[in-house]
Amino acid sequence: MNINSWLRQIQAPPITEVKSWLGECDTAAKYPLLDLCQAVPNYPPAPELIAHLHQALDDPATYRYSPDEGLAEVRADLCHWYQRHYQSVLYPDQICLTIGASQAFWLAMLCLCQPGDEVIVPLPAYFDHLMALQSYGVNSQYIPFDANSGGLPNLAAIEEKITPRTRAILLVSPSNPTGAIIPPQQLEQLFDLAQSRSIVLLIDETYNCFIGSTPHQLFTRSNWHHHFVHIASFGKTFALTGLRCGALIGSAELIEQALKIQDSMVVCQPRPTQLALQYGCCHLDSWIVENTVIMQQRHAAVTASFSAGINEFELIASGSFFAWIKHPWGDMNSRQAARNLLDKAGIICLPGEAFGPGLKSYLRLAFGNIETNQIGELIERLKQL
Numbered sequence: 001m002n003i004n005s006w007l008r009q010i011q012a013p014p015i016t017e018v019k020s021w022l023g024e025c026d027t028a029a030k031y032p033l034l035d036l037c038q039a040v041p042n043y044p045p046a047p048e049l050i051a052h053l054h055q056a057l058d059d060p061a062t063y064r065y066s067p068d069e070g071l072a073e074v075r076a077d078l079c080h081w082y083q084r085h086y087q088s089v090l091y092p093d094q095i096c097l098t099i100g101a102s103q104a105f106w107l108a109m110l111c112l113c114q115p116g117d118e119v120i121v122p123l124p125a126y127f128d129h130l131m132a133l134q135s136y137g138v139n140s141q142y143i144p145f146d147a148n149s150g151g152l153p154n155l156a157a158i159e160e161k162i163t164p165r166t167r168a169i170l171l172v173s174p175s176n177p178t179g180a181i182i183p184p185q186q187l188e189q190l191f192d193l194a195q196s197r198s199i200v201l202l203i204d205e206t207y208n209c210f211i212g213s214t215p216h217q218l219f220t221r222s223n224w225h226h227h228f229v230h231i232a233s234f235g236k237t238f239a240l241t242g243l244r245c246g247a248l249i250g251s252a253e254l255i256e257q258a259l260k261i262q263d264s265m266v267v268c269q270p271r272p273t274q275l276a277l278q279y280g281c282c283h284l285d286s287w288i289v290e291n292t293v294i295m296q297q298r299h300a301a302v303t304a305s306f307s308a309g310i311n312e313f314e315l316i317a318s319g320s321f322f323a324w325i326k327h328p329w330g331d332m333n334s335r336q337a338a339r340n341l342l343d344k345a346g347i348i349c350l351p352g353e354a355f356g357p358g359l360k361s362y363l364r365l366a367f368g369n370i371e372t373n374q375i376g377e378l379i380e381r382l383k384q385l
């Protein structure tokens with residue numbers, strides 16, 4: 001069959017690849033698996049959200065389509081949520097509810113770019129972004145990773161990469177895979193750069209709830225909608241990853257165009273997901289804070305252990321969900337190193353090379369997946385290697 005040859009050049013989904021190793025090794029006999037692979041909060045959704053959904057499932061209306069962009073009342077409640085968490089006034093026509101942040105990214109890219117256009121991508125980058133950009137023929141202009149940067153983007157390097165084909169600067173903050181949080185002031189500078197070069201600053205803020213403070217003030221700029229596009233994942237915020245709960249936020253004009261793709265791609269975010277999101281937005285601010293504190297405790301435990309020294313493993317950058325580490329095996333690429341960790345220590349994690357070229361010395365540990373009291377076990381196993 002003549003399958004689009006562009007797709008053959010793209011890496012296979014890395015989580016699927018890494019998880020397939022589980023069937024090939026017998027580590028489980030020695031150790032219970034420590035799964036630091038796919039980033040999934042290890043706690044369940046709030047019990048009251050689950051109870052709310054139980055009730056909603058009795059209502060036949062729950063099983064119907066909604067408007068393409070999502071129910072008006074859900075988007076209105078989401079605007080209030082943004083008012084509290086970003087101190088910003090958003091309007092429902094600036095929001096499209098999506099099947100996770102993943103679909104929001106597709107909508108954004110298809111609205112902003114044509115095949116052959118360029119997007120500036122500081123490395124390491126979230127692997128699904130790289131795979132999506134390759135799928136639709138947009139050229140990623142990589143900024144190589146600087147291990148001394150703490151995972152923060154370099155403004156001058158970004159500016160140098162801008163060409164007449166550049167459509168956007170793509171950032172993830174807090175970063176997947178480094179955990180680094182781009183400070184609000186740096187985001188302001190990046191917005192100014194995007195504005196001065198008539199391009200878009202696109203920020204995937206999937207992990208924003210783990211920052212514990214207002215991520216930035218960009219939405220308070222009167223012209224934010226001309227140069228800023230925001231991607232959200234409430235899958236992480238409310239522990240609803242399986243409900244596929246995301247949003248695209250941008251100018252009303254962008255959303256109007258995005259709805260043409262939304263309609264032909266998925267029609268709408270499923271109603272049960274919208275109802276869960278609405279409940280979370282209206283009732284779960286303090287639940288989010290409790291879980292943010294837990295994530296920050298895990299992060300503190302990880303950084304303290306690495307600064308005390310763990311063989312030759314080096315912590316290069318980290319944040320509330322992720323540690324981006326350098327592995328000590330110079331003769332191995334990161335796939336081999338990740339496989340070694342699984343075979344010898346029962347730790348499953350992602351190889352750095354999944355996050356772009358030139359990253360074979362690194363591994364991503366999604367420690368947000370495990371209980372705080374399992375972090376000691378993780379460190380012990382690394383020490384024994």
Ligand SMILES: Cc1ncc(COP(=O)(O)O)c(C=O)c1O
Nearest residue numbers: 100101102126176206233235246
């Ligand atoms: C940076 C980033 N964006 C998007 C996603 C996907 O989010 P969703 O599950 O809402 O599609 C993830 C999931 O891990 C992520 O890390």
